[in-house]
Amino acid sequence: MKKSLLALAALGVFAGAAHAQSSVTLYGIIDAGFVYTNNSGGQKQYAMNSGNLQGSRWGLRGTEDLGGGLKAIFVLENGFNVFNGQLGQGGDEFGRQAYVGLSTAQFGTVTLGRQYDSVVDYTGAFEVGSQWASYFGAHPGDLDNMNNSNRVNNAIKFTSANYAGFTFGGLYSLGGNAGQFNRNQIWSVGLGYSQGPLQLGAGYLNVKDPNYSFFGNNANSKTATTAGSTSNFPNSRVIGGYASAKTQQVIAAGGAYTFGAATVGATYSNTQFKDLGSEPGTGLTPVGGFTGGTGKFHNAEINFKYQLTPALLLGVAYDYTKGYGLGDAKYHQAMLGADYFLSKRTDVYIDGVYQHASGTDSTNRAAVASINGLSPSSTSNQVAALVGIRHKF
Structure with a gap:
């Protein structure tokens, strides 16, 4: 009798093992190009650029079928520079994404780890910096994070299933500071709709202590105990002077409509860096010396792309950024691009970006052009031209 029970138990174990199916996929992208900038800190620049x-x-x-429609999932994603082999995302081994969770087709997915916020998930795909224009074509300073410059650590995230074209989700990141529950806290929510030729999305993001929780959450980031300035904000005068903000808030929306071979898209965002001067040690003085002031931006983009042939995509876009609250800088940005597919996995591309700046920027100086990812110009104008190749595997 005991032998029979043991045999049945063993069969049950093997049956469970046979039922559970799992798969792991290795994937990647190698993107490399040549960039010309007419004014980088007052000088022309010729450079090779990755990604x-x-x-x-x-x-x-990876996925594992747990039965009953439930799956375990995970993603580990590393970013790197193809020209020197260095790790991307500030030295993190899996700085792009790292999460594990559970998923069902009926309700959606819950994941834990380093992840994207809802502004990226639900509106990022509508800006051309995430499409054909390269990250140089992102909104100035990527002030609204639509181009996914920053990820979120320690995040719990929910993404719904698709309900008649509608999806929704949210993310919450615990700060992890004893006795300071709100410090470094990040949360976001979003909603999307996709049906036929129409796509729409909206997202909200709220970040406490952004200099450390959002801009400074990588292995090589500066901490509050680092000697000298501890600013982790980008080398961009568009937002670089706002590192002392207590809170960053982003409200964003976007959409696209496809008719035939053409697609028209648009985005809008409102970004605010609140309570300037609340983060000590950043080495930056709030605009005008105001403590408790807020730097604010409106940003609007309209874009158009046309699939001229099955292999050739052409694009054009215009973006307008207006600062208010403290700085009153204005940035006009135009983008042109072409992407030619040699195969389903390999394409070559060419892009051009022009930016003109005016007014007073986040450093309380006359605004200069500052295309995303480049050193600021010494004048109000800046031009970047890019040619490159991308391969997916």
Whole structure:
């Protein structure tokens, strides 16, 4: 009798093992190009650049069927520079994404780890910096994070299933500071709709202590105990002077409509860096010396792309950024691009970006042009031209 029970138990174990199916996929992108800038800190610059249309990366994606429609999932994704082999995302081994969770087709997915916020998930795909224009074509300073410059650590995230074209989700990141529950806290929510030729999305993001929780959450980031300035904000005068903000808030929306071979898209965002001067040690004085002031931006983009042939995509876009609250800088940005597919996995591209600045920027000086990802110009104008190749595997 005991032998029979043991045999049945063993069969049950093997049956469970046979029922559970799992898979792991290795994937990646290698994107490399040549960039010309007419004015980088007052000088012309010729440079090689990695990760233009998409960040160069390799990753592992896995699923396991747990039965009853439930799956375990994970993603580990590394970013790197193809020209020197260095790690991307501030030295993190899996700086692009790293999460594990559970998923059902009926309700959606819950994941834990380093992840994208809802502004990226639901509106990022509508800006051309995430499409054909490269990250140089992102909104100035990527002030609204639509181009996914920053990820979120320690995040719990929910993404719904698709309900008649509608999806929704949210993210919450615990700060992890004893006795300071709100410090470094990040949360976001979003909603999307996709049906036929129409796509729409909206997202909200709220970040406490952004200099450390959002801009400074990588291995090589400066901490509050680092000697000297501890600013982790980008080398961009568009937002670089706002590192002392207590809170960053982003409200964003976007959409696209496809008719035939053409697609028209648009985005809008309102970004605010609140309570300037609340983060000590950043080495930056709030605009005008105001403590408790807020730097604010409106940003609007309209874009158009046309699939001229099955292999050739052409694009044009215009973006307008207006600062208010403290700085009153204005940035006009125009983008042109072409992407030619040699195969389903390999394409070559060419892009051009022009930016003109005016007014007073986040450093309380006359605004200069500052195309995303480049050193600021010494004048109000800046031009960047890019040619490159991308391969996916």
